[in-house]
Amino acid sequence: MKIYMAAALLAVVSPAILAQAPVKVVCNELKQKGNELVIDAVITVDGSRIKSRDNLSLTPVLESASQKEGLPSILLNGRISQKVYDREIALNNLQDEPRFLVVQAGKSESVINYKTVIPFEPWMKDARFVLIPNMCGCGKGCSARDGRQGPDPSRQAV
Secondary structure: OOOOOOOOOOOOOOHHHHHHOOEEEEEEEEEEEOOEEEEEEEEEEEHHHOOOOOEEEEEEEEEOOOOEEEOOEEEEEOHHHHHHHHHHHHOOOOOOOOEEEEEEOOOOEEEEEEEEEEEOOHHHHHOEEEEEEEEEOOOOOOOHHHOOOOOOOOOEEO
């Protein structure tokens, strides 16, 4: 059995995102087990930097030189954004992408244990774990991934 381990790395965030919501990522392992790829990462976000009406979407991507695959994202909502999100779900008005986790950002650090298993494909042998943050809020541009217009998010390689 081949084992692929990613070194524990601290991800560097673009200055614009860093000013709004510092994100730290430690990828504990990327490991092939039979026909599956096990992904285990710890993502830490300073929730105090997410304003009440804002949200931060973190989209993990497996990326190699030839191919990439998006993984279920994480959505951290500010206090008011979480209320709007909950209301939209209750009214069945939300057409949202599948998420790994949706949480309300607190006033302290949020630690997210991102663990998932996906079918292994040969191109994943040399893939790396990349985190794409996207801060969005009241009156701000958002990426096309969220169905809105705005700047492309920065990328973090781990």
